[in-house]
Amino acid sequence: MEHATASPHALHAGTTTGLDNRKIGIWLFLGSEVMFFSALIGTYLLTRAGTGKPVELFRADALWLITANTFLLIGSSLTMALSLGLIRRGNQIGFRIALFFTILLGATFVFVQFFVEYPKLCSEGLWPGSHPVFCAGAPGIVELSGEQLQTLRSFGSPFYLLTGFHGLHVTGGVIWNLFVWLKGLRGGFSRENNAGVEFAGLYWHFVDLVWIVLFTIIYLL
Amino acid sequence: MQTTHSSNLRKYILVFGGLAVLTGIEVGLVIFVQLANPLPFLLALAAAKAALVALFFMHLKDDTKWFSAIFIFPMLLASLLIFWVVFRG
Numbered sequence: 001m002e003h004a005t006a007s008p009h010a011l012h013a014g015t016t017t018g019l020d021n022r023k024i025g026i027w028l029f030l031g032s033e034v035m036f037f038s039a040l041i042g043t044y045l046l047t048r049a050g051t052g053k054p055v056e057l058f059r060a061d062a063l064w065l066i067t068a069n070t071f072l073l074i075g076s077s078l079t080m081a082l083s084l085g086l087i088r089r090g091n092q093i094g095f096r097i098a099l100f101f102t103i104l105l106g107a108t109f110v111f112v113q114f115f116v117e118y119p120k121l122c123s124e125g126l127w128p129g130s131h132p133v134f135c136a137g138a139p140g141i142v143e144l145s146g147e148q149l150q151t152l153r154s155f156g157s158p159f160y161l162l163t164g165f166h167g168l169h170v171t172g173g174v175i176w177n178l179f180v181w182l183k184g185l186r187g188g189f190s191r192e193n194n195a196g197v198e199f200a201g202l203y204w205h206f207v208d209l210v211w212i213v214l215f216t217i218i219y220l221l
Numbered sequence: 222m223q224t225t226h227s228s229n230l231r232k233y234i235l236v237f238g239g240l241a242v243l244t245g246i247e248v249g250l251v252i253f254v255q256l257a258n259p260l261p262f263l264l265a266l267a268a269a270k271a272a273l274v275a276l277f278f279m280h281l282k283d284d285t286k287w288f289s290a291i292f293i294f295p296m297l298l299a300s301l302l303i304f305w306v307v308f309r310g
Contacts (some may be wrong), residue, residue: 038299
């Protein structure tokens with residue numbers, strides 16, 4: 001029987017290279033995600049270079065909301081790392097609590113992004129295109145004209161594309177972690193068997209890493 | 222390299238502290254300092270934060286270098302792509 005020498009916490013892991021095949025698969029998947037987000041980031045940067053950024057929508061007081069949301073996601077990365085560390089110690093209760101908070105913080109991040117930040121930006125004129133079709137329900141949508149309108153319309157599409165896809169990735173991560181947590185509640189993980197937690201963690205830390213980049217290039221620059 | 226479980230947990234908390242401090246510096250630079258050209262500073266801070274997450278939370282520091290290669294290669298490719306798209310001609 002072959003064993004994954006690089007992952008002492010995997011049980012019966014298949015391998016032909018000495019590395020856990022599942023772990024190689026996860027890293028290859030993350031590599032493909034790097035290319036995916038790079039394409040969106042390139043599109044955003046190109047559009048931004050051409051039409052500029054509606055800086056009045058990302059002024060200091062608006063930054064506090066997204067900064068708080070950033071701390072939520074970074075905090076969820078900590079709790080995710082702690083959950084893996086705790087299950088590797090055989091601490092089932094600690095693992096479940098830490099993973100629960102990971103799910104809670106991640107879900108809060110998504111809620112704030114889609115139901116607080118997006119409606120606020122919609123109402124200030126930042127639409128995902130030339131028509132406020134995705135802004136339906138946002139309070140008091142303003143009507144603008146001229147150069148300000150042109151900047152908003154051009155900026156809106158890549159902005160919502162980039163942050164929206166990231167938000168969907170976080171949503172997917174929350175759902176993945178929920179399944180891991182439910183399996184953990186049924187005793188599906190242990191000190192010897194926790195590779196599933198590690199793989200979910202790798203994906204979760206990756207979405208956090210992407211947000212670190214997006215937060216800087218979209219909101220701070 | 223074998224590390225104790227408790228030191229791993231402490232390490233994660235320290236990394237989170239580092240991420241929080243770096244984020245605070247980033248936001249402080251934008252809101253309070255308001256540099257004429259904050260680009261190099263903000264990119265450097267973002268790179269430092271990304272490195273902390275990749276090395277410690279994603280365990281690239283302690284894991285086989287093959288995983289680092291699988292992850293870093295597309296990043297290099299993506300950086301070249303973005304550089305070419307944004308700065309060409």
